[in-house]
Amino acid sequence: MSADQSIDGWLEKLGFGRPEAQALARATLERAGLTRPGKQRISNEKLPRAEALVLGRFFLHCGNPECEAEAQASGRQPLLCEPKSRCGRCGGSDNRKAEVAFLEACRSHAVKRLVVVGGSPAVREELESALGGALGLRAIDGTERRTQDRARSDLEWADLVLIWGGSELHHKVSLLYTQVPPAMRRKVVSVAKRGVAALLAAAVEHLRRP
Numbered sequence: 001m002s003a004d005q006s007i008d009g010w011l012e013k014l015g016f017g018r019p020e021a022q023a024l025a026r027a028t029l030e031r032a033g034l035t036r037p038g039k040q041r042i043s044n045e046k047l048p049r050a051e052a053l054v055l056g057r058f059f060l061h062c063g064n065p066e067c068e069a070e071a072q073a074s075g076r077q078p079l080l081c082e083p084k085s086r087c088g089r090c091g092g093s094d095n096r097k098a099e100v101a102f103l104e105a106c107r108s109h110a111v112k113r114l115v116v117v118g119g120s121p122a123v124r125e126e127l128e129s130a131l132g133g134a135l136g137l138r139a140i141d142g143t144e145r146r147t148q149d150r151a152r153s154d155l156e157w158a159d160l161v162l163i164w165g166g167s168e169l170h171h172k173v174s175l176l177y178t179q180v181p182p183a184m185r186r187k188v189v190s191v192a193k194r195g196v197a198a199l200l201a202a203a204v205e206h207l208r209r210p
């Protein structure tokens with residue numbers, strides 16, 4: 001006897017947790033002959049085909065405007081997911097959400113070039129891959145010696161400079177970016193909190209301040 005499982009439960013796990021999403025996914029399965037009306041369970045054997053079918057037809061998104069826009073552009077039918085962790089764009093990730101909000105704030109405040117001083121190599125890499133496509137980004141190792149001239153050129157180049165004090169950052173390096181003329185000081189934000197989401201949230205707050 002082959003194993004099977006509840007269609008509703010399986011759809012919920014995939015992210016079709018909302019009743020209307022579930023009904024649409026179910027109708028798709030019925031049209032493809034993978035189940036029929038009134039049937040409660042589906043054999044495990046059919047699941048890979050069923051999954052490819054519904055995920056190929058629908059783009060599950062969390063409702064975040066950026067995620068919804070990507071769903072609209074995907075060529076698949078956008079559907080609100082539940083749980084949010086099944087979002088096809090951000091996976092419900094806090095970092096991803098913070099990145100999206102930050103990029104939106106940058107757009108509305110004409111921030112095109114960003115300098116981040118500090119952070120671990122892994123986190124600087126994450127910032128590069130998340131923000132590098134949308135912004136000019138210099139992610140600077142806060143543990144490496146940097147000259148005054150290089151720092152000054154970073155400050156002139158950037159629209160926004162984030163000094164990430166909650167992370168790997170030597171005092172000598174941070175001073176290069178914080179002991180500067182008031183005109184430049186205005187684009188420099190010191191953030192003491194750890195984590196990408198907290199860093200970017202502090203930057204958004206700074207940009208929104210009048």
Ligand SMILES: [Zn+2]
Pocket residue numbers: 061062063064067087088089090091092
């Ligand atoms: Zn999302």
